[in-house]
Amino acid sequence: MMIAKGSDRPVYIVTPEASMTITSKSSLLPDQAAEAVMLAHALDKAPKNLRHVPRLLAQSHESRLQSLSAFISAWAGLEILVGATFERYEASWTAAIGSALPQSAQNVADRMRIVMKDKYRLADKFAIMASALDPAGANQDIAIFANLKETRDAFFHKLSSDPAQLPGETTRRLLRKYLSLHLQQI
Numbered sequence: 001m002m003i004a005k006g007s008d009r010p011v012y013i014v015t016p017e018a019s020m021t022i023t024s025k026s027s028l029l030p031d032q033a034a035e036a037v038m039l040a041h042a043l044d045k046a047p048k049n050l051r052h053v054p055r056l057l058a059q060s061h062e063s064r065l066q067s068l069s070a071f072i073s074a075w076a077g078l079e080i081l082v083g084a085t086f087e088r089y090e091a092s093w094t095a096a097i098g099s100a101l102p103q104s105a106q107n108v109a110d111r112m113r114i115v116m117k118d119k120y121r122l123a124d125k126f127a128i129m130a131s132a133l134d135p136a137g138a139n140q141d142i143a144i145f146a147n148l149k150e151t152r153d154a155f156f157h158k159l160s161s162d163p164a165q166l167p168g169e170t171t172r173r174l175l176r177k178y179l180s181l182h183l184q185q186i
């Protein structure tokens with residue numbers, strides 16, 4: 001701040017600065033638009049706890065330049081998706097196991113379901129969901145998920161990862177794939 005000569009009023013020096021972000025969007029192809037409409041209708045029918053997942057996916061795209069925010073948003077969306085859909089896939093999974101057993105061993109399948117109730121780990125839940133939604137690609141995706149979870153745990157529990165190196169794109173890709181596959185089942 002400066003005081004002008006012969007005056008008791010201050011003179012302020014202002015340095016104007018501005019920044020701008022330009023985003024270029026491409027038009028949707030007709031099949032992409034049809035898929036978006038189908039997924040929107042399916043999401044409308046989905047349980048309310050699943051409705052936050054697309055917002056988290058979008059948020060992970062918006063914060064792409066901040067890899068920590070992008071990773072956290074995508075990972076949270078993936079955890080919510082797994083938690084919100086697990087019961088549906090677990091029921092069909094245990095039914096498939098039960099149908100593979102002879103009638104005399106059905107009590108084993110029933111007992112297994114009782115014992116495992118509420119004891120599945122997140123990785124187990126993802127494996128069951130992935131196996132139901134993409135049997136051909138599940139093994140690869142389960143390995144990717146395990147690596148993502150290991151990275152997430154190392155960062156959040158040990159602070160041993162560089163936030164700039166967090167795998168946001170890989171997490172986002174896995175979330176997008178399984179959200180779309182699940183919504184196609186609704």
